[in-house]
Amino acid sequence: QGSGLTYFNPVAVANLGRRGEDFNKLENTFMLQYRVNDWITLRETVSFQYAGTKDKRYLPYNAIGADWLNYQINKAEESNNNQLGIQTETQVAFGSPFKNKKHELSGAITWSTNQQRSRWMNIQSSKIPSTNIQDPSVDAVINWIGTGSGENRLLSGTSNINYKYADKYMFQTILRADAHSSFGANHRWGMFYGISLGWRFSNESWLNSIPWLGESMFRIGYGVSGRQPGDVYARFSTYESTTTGAYILDPAIAPTRLQLNNLRWETIASWNFGGEFSLFKDRLFFEGDIYKKLTSDLLFNNYNIPLTTGYDQLRYLNGGEMTNKGWELMADLKAFRNKNWLVSFNINLSQNINTFNKLPENFNTERSTSIGNGQYPLRVVEGEPIGSFFGFRYLGVYPSDKEVVAKDADGNILYDIKGKIIPMRYMDSYVFKGGDPMYQDINYDGKIDINDVVYIGDSNPNLIGGVGSNAKFKNWDFSVSFHYRLGFDIINGIALQTQAMNSRDNQSKAVLNRWRVKGQQEKGLLPRAYMNHPANNLGSDRYVEKGNFVRLNNIKIGYMLSNEICRKLGVRKVNVALSARKLFTWTGYTGQDPEIGQDASNPFWIGVDYARTPPPKIFSFSIGIGF
Numbered sequence: 001q002g003s004g005l006t007y008f009n010p011v012a013v014a015n016l017g018r019r020g021e022d023f024n025k026l027e028n029t030f031m032l033q034y035r036v037n038d039w040i041t042l043r044e045t046v047s048f049q050y051a052g053t054k055d056k057r058y059l060p061y062n063a064i065g066a067d068w069l070n071y072q073i074n075k076a077e078e079s080n081n082n083q084l085g086i087q088t089e090t091q092v093a094f095g096s097p098f099k100n101k102k103h104e105l106s107g108a109i110t111w112s113t114n115q116q117r118s119r120w121m122n123i124q125s126s127k128i129p130s131t132n133i134q135d136p137s138v139d140a141v142i143n144w145i146g147t148g149s150g151e152n153r154l155l156s157g158t159s160n161i162n163y164k165y166a167d168k169y170m171f172q173t174i175l176r177a178d179a180h181s182s183f184g185a186n187h188r189w190g191m192f193y194g195i196s197l198g199w200r201f202s203n204e205s206w207l208n209s210i211p212w213l214g215e216s217m218f219r220i221g222y223g224v225s226g227r228q229p230g231d232v233y234a235r236f237s238t239y240e241s242t243t244t245g246a247y248i249l250d251p252a253i254a255p256t257r258l259q260l261n262n263l264r265w266e267t268i269a270s271w272n273f274g275g276e277f278s279l280f281k282d283r284l285f286f287e288g289d290i291y292k293k294l295t296s297d298l299l300f301n302n303y304n305i306p307l308t309t310g311y312d313q314l315r316y317l318n319g320g321e322m323t324n325k326g327w328e329l330m331a332d333l334k335a336f337r338n339k340n341w342l343v344s345f346n347i348n349l350s351q352n353i354n355t356f357n358k359l360p361e362n363f364n365t366e367r368s369t370s371i372g373n374g375q376y377p378l379r380v381v382e383g384e385p386i387g388s389f390f391g392f393r394y395l396g397v398y399p400s401d402k403e404v405v406a407k408d409a410d411g412n413i414l415y416d417i418k419g420k421i422i423p424m425r426y427m428d429s430y431v432f433k434g435g436d437p438m439y440q441d442i443n444y445d446g447k448i449d450i451n452d453v454v455y456i457g458d459s460n461p462n463l464i465g466g467v468g469s470n471a472k473f474k475n476w477d478f479s480v481s482f483h484y485r486l487g488f489d490i491i492n493g494i495a496l497q498t499q500a501m502n503s504r505d506n507q508s509k510a511v512l513n514r515w516r517v518k519g520q521q522e523k524g525l526l527p528r529a530y531m532n533h534p535a536n537n538l539g540s541d542r543y544v545e546k547g548n549f550v551r552l553n554n555i556k557i558g559y560m561l562s563n564e565i566c567r568k569l570g571v572r573k574v575n576v577a578l579s580a581r582k583l584f585t586w587t588g589y590t591g592q593d594p595e596i597g598q599d600a601s602n603p604f605w606i607g608v609d610y611a612r613t614p615p616p617k618i619f620s621f622s623i624g625i626g627f
Contacts, residue, residue: 008063055081058074118149216278221272226267295322331348397520414446490591492545547589550585554579581618592614
């Protein structure tokens, strides 16, 4: 197991460890509605939420293989959290005062508040003398103990107007002002708005002669919205005591984080154009949209700054612009319909491309230039999608020492000034040998270094969507749906860790197919095992795989009892259903799960699969009773 912490037995942890959670939640909502007249209504809503959680965990020594002095040995942890939320909403809504029924006007003016409070406590201890004692408050080594509280507030004022003429021409507008406690007084308020137009062309009289056209419309919209920081206290400066600069025995108090008085809302300006079409007496329905979003004043989290400022990071920084553009399409076909049967099929597909078209001033486009084992250089290129991979091109394994030679662009062997063959080197510290991995020398200088790093893949799918079907026969109903992602790459982080062969950690059975003797050159051969090899496992396209997959996402069968049986049981209706989720996945990806999360807010994000927890298969049986 190596250290016993990087690679452990998950079955042992599940069976021998313990985690218990007690969770309580209470929600109450009170609403008062007063109808002033036929077209003005006053509503007042107050909501309270309370949630409390108590979490206890214990990890015994025999669940892992760590050294007895490690802080994870016989580790006990207890935490208590509670949250309190209060929301209010005051709304004046109005309807159409027009006598002419061709005109329809509605809207509302709303004032809302949202206040959230939280408190927490956590204690962790380790090296408890017996696995029968699992309380962190016993006389054991205290790893960490702490407590804290937090609060945030949001104020919002909103006005919206909706107008429709002759059930054909539609106009909607919204204006919203938000203030959040994440910001200082300088930029606390954000102004956001939206406008949309719709044309239900199917109601035009000059289209009445088309019998197969059902209710259909075109729509276009534009709007600006905002996003606040996730950490409500990020704008405050912080200080801590330190021995650096201490006077005699008195510690010094030093600033550790800058105050962010000018932190601003991240704003997203977006437009979209789309349409809805119902055809052939509602047998075929499809909907499509194209959109573009421009995000400005991006909130960069933990933004690195020069140490000459006296700090290493800003908790947040506003800057740069990011563009998201794409399209969405959905179709639904009622393929067969009669008295007893209804069979329909549906499909949806979409594509989204996100790029940084502007970066903050003095932005370091390379977060990491490390090219050691298991490391991929992290860089941002303006105009390139977020999630692009950069690394070395892996060409296989050197069969023997005589093949380890540098060559030029034409494939000719390179010689030094003394006429000796130049061997391939990693940096200037290691000369490759037979059985070592072979990487492409991009600039033909006989050395594998940062200058040989190239684009090797993209985490963004070309297509995301789903396909499904619904069927009903008398009192039976059946549905099935599939989810897919196509045209994207994944770094197989599990293979990266378990095929390295340069430490004592457990490895996968794939390493049985490794280079062992000179001259070996089989297809798919892995490099030789070499303790602490400096370049055995560089970040390369060796671990980049196609992530295309189709997943059986949901399948359900249900039955509704007849009215006669329901009357005998004294109920209005009874529905019984059996469903299952994520039963099968079809993919060429060799890792645990190709469906990895995406993080477009991090410009240096790349799609790496470490497969800590496999996707669970979920089976559900439900009974719905109506009285």
